[in-house]
Amino acid sequence: MTQKRIVLPTVADAKAFVAAAMKCDFDINVFYNRVIIDAKSILGVLSLDLTKVLTVEFYGENEEFESFLEEKAAAKYNAA
Template sequence: MDTNFIISLDSIADVNAFANTIAHFKSEIDLSSGRYIVNAKSIMGIFSLDLTRPLTLTVHGKDELEEISSAIAPYLKK
């Protein structure tokens, strides 16, 4: 089962911190903007997205969902 979150990465520092945070999880996690989907653990992939718009973070599976939700809290779109 997949869970989606809407996040915002407003600066290069945000992208670096976000990618480093997400890299620690074993779950498959994707980021999408429009029709483009990239691995959320890939800094290069993240920079290929349109960062001026909100991004959709998709967590595949439920194993680490609680930990991931806490880790991405600073990036959640309000």
Template structure:
């Protein structure tokens, strides 16, 4: 399982992330603290809040997905 730290700051970035995640055949989870939501859910991501550094857990490998979300990646 791969773990990536990201920051999504606008509604358009959330939509872009979800579009990329929905192309994956595996689960993509996003967490902040103890809360974990489905990375393919726009409402779930908004529930975590855009002001936080989020952790993405990919339960599979997809180089295209990794490349698409690379611009959101942050150093922990």
């Protein structure tokens, strides 16, 4: 299991995140406070507060997906 903290500031970013998640053959969850959402659900992801830092938890490896997570890393947005 791996956890990453990301920011999805726009609806387009959220759509790209779900598209990247759907290419993975393992479970991916998004956490915010006590809410847990399936990362492959566009409605679920869009229901989250996209202005907040989200925690992504996944149970496999996919280089393309992990690269996307690095692009959206919360640390990059906090430093800017």
